[in-house]
Amino acid sequence: xxxxxxxxxxxxxxxxxxxxxxxxxxxxxxxxxxxxxxxxxxxxxxxxxxxxxxxxxxxxxxxxxxxxxxxxxxxxxxxxxxxxxxxxxxxxxxxxxxxxxxxxxxxxxxxxxxxxxxxxxxxxxxxxxxxxxxxxxxxxxxxxxxxxxxxxxxxxxxxxxxxxxxxxxxxxxxxxxxxxxxxxxxxxxxxxxxxxxxxxxxxxxxxxxxxxxxxxxxxxxxxxxxxxxxxxxxxxxxxxxxxxxxxxxxxxxxxxxxxxxxxxxxxxxxxxxxxxxxxxxxxxxxxxxxxxxxxxxxxxxxxxxxxxxxxxxxxxxxxxxxxxxxxxxxxxxxxxxxxxxxxxxxxxxxxxxxxxxxxxxxxxxxxxxxxxxxxxxxxxxxxxxxxxxxxxx
Amino acid sequence: xxxxxxxxxxxxxxxxxxxxxxxxxxxxxxxxxxxxxxxxxxxxxxxxxxxxxxxxxxxxxxxxxxxxxxxxxxxxxxxxxxxxxxxxxxxxxxxxxxxxxxx
Numbered sequence: 245x246x247x248x249x250x251x252x253x254x255x256x257x258x259x260x261x262x263x264x265x266x267x268x269x270x271x272x273x274x275x276x277x278x279x280x281x282x283x284x285x286x287x288x289x290x291x292x293x294x295x296x297x298x299x300x301x302x303x304x305x306x307x308x309x310x311x312x313x314x315x316x317x318x319x320x321x322x323x324x325x326x327x328x329x330x331x332x333x334x335x336x337x338x339x340x341x342x343x344x345x346x347x348x349x350x351x352x353x354x355x356x357x358x359x360x361x362x363x364x365x366x367x368x369x370x371x372x373x374x375x376x377x378x379x380x381x382x383x384x385x386x387x388x389x390x391x392x393x394x395x396x397x398x399x400x401x402x403x404x405x406x407x408x409x410x411x412x413x414x415x416x417x418x419x420x421x422x423x424x425x426x427x428x429x430x431x432x433x434x435x436x437x438x439x440x441x442x443x444x445x446x447x448x449x450x451x452x453x454x455x456x457x458x459x460x461x462x463x464x465x466x467x468x469x470x471x472x473x474x475x476x477x478x479x480x481x482x483x484x485x486x487x488x489x490x491x492x493x494x495x496x497x498x499x500x501x502x503x504x505x506x507x508x509x510x511x512x513x514x515x516x517x518x519x520x521x522x523x524x525x526x527x528x529x530x531x532x533x534x535x536x537x538x539x540x541x542x543x544x545x546x547x548x549x550x551x552x553x554x555x556x557x558x559x560x561x562x563x564x565x566x567x568x569x570x571x572x573x574x575x576x577x578x579x580x581x582x583x584x585x586x587x588x589x590x591x592x593x594x595x596x597x598x599x600x601x602x603x604x605x606x607x608x609x610x611x612x613x614x615x616x617x618x619x620x621x622x623x624x625x626x627x628x629x630x631x632x633x634x635x636x637x
Numbered sequence: 638x639x640x641x642x643x644x645x646x647x648x649x650x651x652x653x654x655x656x657x658x659x660x661x662x663x664x665x666x667x668x669x670x671x672x673x674x675x676x677x678x679x680x681x682x683x684x685x686x687x688x689x690x691x692x693x694x695x696x697x698x699x700x701x702x703x704x705x706x707x708x709x710x711x712x713x714x715x716x717x718x719x720x721x722x723x724x725x726x727x728x729x730x731x732x733x734x735x736x737x738x739x740x
Binding site (some may be wrong): 297311314315316317318319320321322323325345346347348349352356 | 663664665667668679680681682683684685686687706707708
């Protein structure tokens with residue numbers, strides 16, 4: 245009889261892992277292999293000694309023992325430890341000789357664990373750091389308006405910033421953790437790597453809860469912003485990712501095949517995302533009125549299309565915000581297209597007003613900026629009509 | 638691994654290199670070190686695996702045979718030089734200590 249247990253241990257919890265395997269063996273459940281989860285086989289309850297080591301030459305893409313791990317296992321078996329299974333950088337050994345010596349010294353063990361954990365952390369910091377740079381670059385640079393007036397983009401930015409900060413804090417915590425343990429080893433103390441079994445259960449529940457909350461928050465942001473297509477796309481990608489993970493964990497391909505599958509999957513995801521974007525763009529009906537709102541302000545675009553096909557279109561975009569810096573940014577970006585010497589502040593009764601070629605106007609009031617594209621220069625009466633209709637004071 | 642870091646050998650390093658004065662299979666080195674040191678020095682498999690990789694990278698030992706997962710090594714000229722230098726250093730230390738510690 246077999247059973248699969250879904251349990252996740254960090255590299256810094258390898259002693260917790262070993263204790264868990266030992267406790268399971270004491271109940272008659274002996275660890276056999278990793279396959280989707282931890283696979284245990286029913287047998288006679290016995291006292292088994294396990295040790296879980298972090299093999300630095302392992303790789304995060306390893307789903308089973310690779311040649312280097314198997315070579316390492318040869319040495320360990322000669323020393324009295326038989327390799328049961330390996331995944332990523334974890335190697336699980338079972339004692340097969342009473343005279344078995346420690347696989348590594350205390351200093352080496354700490355170094356191996358810290359290196360593996362730090363590398364993982366560094367990858368996440370780098371990923372979220374790059375995303376943060378990308379988002380901030382767009383927010384402060386070439387794509388400000390699409391961010392400022394979109395709760396969705398602001399929400400994404402906030403999430404990415406929080407995740408970056410979270411991983412940086414975890415990285416600092418890991419560094420301090422390492423320093424403390426080094427001191428303990430120098431003082432001759434024995435180090436236990438883990439949080440203890442009672443706390444493991446609590447930690448598992450916390451991690452599961454946080455993961456669910458993250459998914460719900462993301463889904464909530466998309467639902468609130470009415471981004472149903474995006475929500476659908478992410479849902480499909482989520483299902484695809486789940487199928488991918490289950491397949492890899494069940495069939496445990498070699499590292500080379502795993503890398504190839506990941507690469508192919510990323511190509512497919514990219515193609516799928518582009519196709520969805522194209523569908524979204526092509527199926528968009530030309531809008532005559534479009535409003536974007538966010539916590540920082542709003543942007544309303546209005547296109548007046550006349551019945552007379554000889555009439556040119558008249559369009560305006562009205563930006564509103566309580567924050568001066570937002571309007572300053574809008575003004576900075578929009579005024580690039582206007583000659584600085586063609587000022588019409590008095591005509592509009594505004595804080596600032598510029599007139600461009602072909603009856604283009606850019607006008608600023610206290611909490612509003614109007615960008616108007618007319619087909620002829622406006623008269624004073626027409627300006628008043630516009631001001632009244634758009635409540636420009 | 639910079640070669641400079643291998644100029645002064647730790648006890649396990651010393652005994653591992655000594656055991657490789659003759660061609661030896663990697664997995665047998667642990668037993669050989671135990672025998673050479675009279676049971677005093679025990680090298681763990683993880684420690685040994687990492688050290689063999691460093692020694693090979695630094696040109697102190699070389700691979701002589703590979704049968705599946707089992708690999709054999711032997712010390713190189715450079716390795717002998719480092720081992721000899723360490724032996725001389727330890728001898729000097731013993732001589733210096735003899736004057737004060739043997740009454």
